[in-house]
Every structure is written in structure tokens, then in C-alpha cells.
Amino acid sequence: MSDVSALTGLTLKDALAGLAERRFSSEEITRAHIGVVEAARPLNAFVLETPDLALEMARASDARRASGDAGPLEGAPIGVKDLFCTKGVRSTAGSRILGNFTPPYESTVTANLWRDGAVMLGKLNMDEFAMGSSNETSAFGPVVNPWRAEGSNRDLTPGGSSGGSAAAVAADLVLGATATDTGGSIRQPASLTGTVGIKPTYGRCSRWGVVAFASSLDQAGPIARTVEDAAILLRSMSGHDPKDSTSLPGDVPDFAAFVGRSPKGLRIGVPKEYRANGMPPEIEALWAQGVAWLKDAGCEVVEVSLPHTKYALPAYYIIAPAEASSNLARYDGMRYGLRVDGSSLNEVYEETRAAGFGDEVKRRILIGTYVLSAGYYDAYYLKAQKVRRRIADDFDAAFAGVDALLTPTAPSAAFGLGENNADPVAMYLNDIFTVTVNLAGLPALSLPGGLDSQGLPLGLQLIGRALDEGTLFTIAGALEKAADFRAKPRRWW
């Protein structure tokens, strides 16, 4: 195989087939990807490229295949969000406070991917500690979306927090990427970049070795170019892990087997409360198109009610900062990461954390500390946990009558870098359609539905019952076929 350009831009599935048929080696396809990663530095999608490690892993993969010992992802080069700890490879969570932290251990999710034969091209940029919806809170600067509006040179956000993962997949720099989702951080960037992302049921993927943000909400998942690719990656990433006490027991289904099945006869709910808040007409139109596609595929579409939807974001902005303020207390400058010297122990703590955390992370730590402080715990934290129960109960009631829900993924297409920074709450509203499922622990998938009038991708979201990712993959497969989304960003980098 000599034509290197033919080795990038493949789907993961086709790449795995090419590797299995020995049309090219892992070293060849990895080398091709290393080249496009280097050429794409203007996107700022990677915070660390690991070409030497990638080639070493690729050669080891080729040796395994030669000995007849190929795994399900054998030889496929992928990217890893920098929230996942990778042994011997700097892991920063997009923060200055972790400095040059080099984990002496491997996260379970990435260990599973390497066990199955995947090759790491490097670590992907992200909002600091996964707190953000535009990748602008990263200590390494924002990722630039490979997509631009027609006739415009303005830099757009790829969304966040998994902006590097989404941009790298959309720009064909990797065959797929790991990502994480606490309030929408897989699905919103997938929507803004024309890619597929799934946040599985809470507990599907082990959180062990993933830098913690809000532990009762954090969940890992893949971003990929097709529904089937996402299914293939999710299967490898998932699985019970005794090192995470919230990891779900039980076998992992062959998610890819659900793609391509007919969704005929499935009942799909459309939550009427999602229509509120002056939805842009183009988003509304895409949603209606999604409904039409599902009806054409033989689904029955019914309206459902999730009455507490509007309270999900405010509840999230108590629960997530509260958990974050507790989780991020570990960054004290003593055992790893940044230390700023001072004249007393407290001064070292305070100066280290002042210098190490960015503004959004500090803001959330302060909110979390405030809502957990004496006298306010019941009024805020306990109240939010009760509202969380109400939101989960809404879903239970809806799923008594339907198999899945269809909604838009995000309230807008990709917006300009710097455009949404003045008001924190305005930025938080990006997660208005995605955050509910994190509170309820349910699986949800975003896939591209079409382009808006500016030529920018818009996503549709499917929400499923707990542990029923299979049905999501079936419906998403049908929607993907109907949408026939083939648009690619024009290469300007």
C-alpha cells in the first residue's frame, strides 16, 4: 500500500477490514495518521502527540496479527482525551495544576482499548477538568472546529468538553477517540462537528483512572465517524471493573450487531418540554425531519412529557460543582502536579490552587464550596438531589410507554470562539438538551442529521432506557441511513 492519503478518512470498520485482509499494516495506517496529525496542528486538537509510541504500538500490533492473535481493534490508530490517565504518558486534564503529571498506571478504559489492539496517536485537548462547552477553558488554548461556515474564515468552537476528540474525528486525524460526558461533553461536541458520540449508561465504562469531575455523573464513551464505529469502540471500552465501585456487573453486548437491524415497530417519544425556550427554526426543522425519518422506517412516534426538564440544568449546577469541589480538593501541590511556594502551608495551598486552576474551574469550586457550606447544604444540595430524583422519575414514566426518545442534541450549531464567554449561564445553556440524562444515568447518542443554512452540522439525540444502548444503535443506524450525512469539513488547515 503506497497511497498514504487512502489510509486516512476510512471508517474504523473499513480500516479494521483492511488490516484483517492485510491490505495495509498497522504501521502503514498509523504512519499515515501521524502525518495528518502533524499537518493539523492549527486545529490544536492534540495536547500531546505520541508518534514514537504509536509506531511502537503499531509494530507490536502487526506482530500480534502475524502470530494469529488479533484483537477486535487490532492495529487501529485512535486518540485519547487527556482526561484518561495513560501510563508513562503525560496526562493533564487540560489543567495547569497537573503540570507534567505522568501516571504510573493506565485507566481501565484505555487499558481495554490497548488489550483489544488499538494504537494511541496522542492525547486530545479538552476543557479544563471537562468543565466547559466550547473547549475555551483548556490551559492549552481552544481547539478549532475543522468546520467553518460557508464563505467565512472565522474560527468556530468544536464544542466541549471533548472538543479535541470531536475535532480529531471530524478532521480524519484519528479513526475514533475516547471522550467523557458529565453534562453533554460527548454529545454536544459530536453535534457541532458532524460526528457520532454516545454516552452509555452510567457504570458501563469504568471511571478508574479517569480524572474525576463529578463522580455521580461522569461517564466515558466514544466519538466516531459512524454509528457502527461508535458501537465497535464502546464494546471495547465497556466492561465491569472491580476498581470502580459504581461499575456495572454483567456482560457487554455486541453493540455493533444492533446496527442495521430494522427499528420497525419501536415506539419513539418526543418530549414536548424540549420545544420550549424559543428553539431556533433550523433545529426545530431537523427534529421534525428526524421524526419523519423514523416514521418512514416503521416507528411509531408519540409525544411524551418530561415535566421537570427545565430544572435539570440548575440542579446540575449544584450537584456537579459540589462534587467537583470535593474531587478537586486533592490538588494541594503536595504529591503531584504544580506547587507554588509560600510562607505557610495554607499559603502554599492557596497560591498553588490560584495559579493552577483556570477561571471556570475556580468558579465551579467556589459554587460547590458555597452550596455545601454550613447552613446551605439542605437548601441547595439536598434540594438538587430531590429534583434529580424527580427528573429520573420523569424518564421512568416516559419509558413505560416508549422505547427511546428523540430530541435535538444542542440548541445551536457551532458558534464562534469567544462568542459566548461573557455570561457563564449562557454557556451552560449549551447542555440544555443533554444534561438530563446524566442526572438520570441513562444512555444517549448524538448523530449528525444535516447541515444548517450556513453549512454547519446539526445533531439529533436519542435517549434510551438504562442498559439499552442496543436499541439506540438500532435506531441510530436507521437515522444514519435516512440522513445519509456525507458532508465533510473543507480542509483549510
Place this chain on the structure above:
Amino acid sequence: MTIDAATVRKVAKLAHIRESEDRLDSLAAELNGIMQWIEQLNEVDTDGVEPMASAVALTLPLREDVVSAGGDSAEILANAPGARNGFFVVPKVVE
């Protein structure tokens, strides 16, 4: 409930984050904006609702009380800002 500069100063102290005096007012305004938006939760009737602390209804598993890791102090200390003779070096705690 409004957050003033004194409250921000106190919360920042609790969170061990130094905030300069000239930032306190703008931070208070930002946090007030967020907390006022959050106040809408009071519209929800939550009488008798059990608080939801976890997304899954699993009881936490127990494991055997045995040592499962250890003996790797060199690895653990490799990332320390200060380390000597197998120990973390930290600022003086007791005067």
C-alpha cells in the same frame, strides 16, 4: 440570598483558593448571577421525595480486606514536587 464580597472571601478561604481583593466584587456578581438562576429549583415540589445521590441503584460492593496494592513508593513519588529518601517533602506544618 445574595453573595457579597465577604461571602466570596470566606468561600475562597474554605476552598483554599487565593482570590485578590480587587476580584471579589466581580466574582460575587458572577456567582450571584448563577445562584439566582439556580433559585428556580424552589418552584419544584419535593416534599417527600427521596434525594438521589447515585445514578444507579447498586449497593456498593464489598471486597476482602486485603492489601491489593503497595510497595511502589518510587512510582508514587516520581510525580512529587518534592521528595527525599522515600518521603514527600512538604512545607513545615507544625511551628
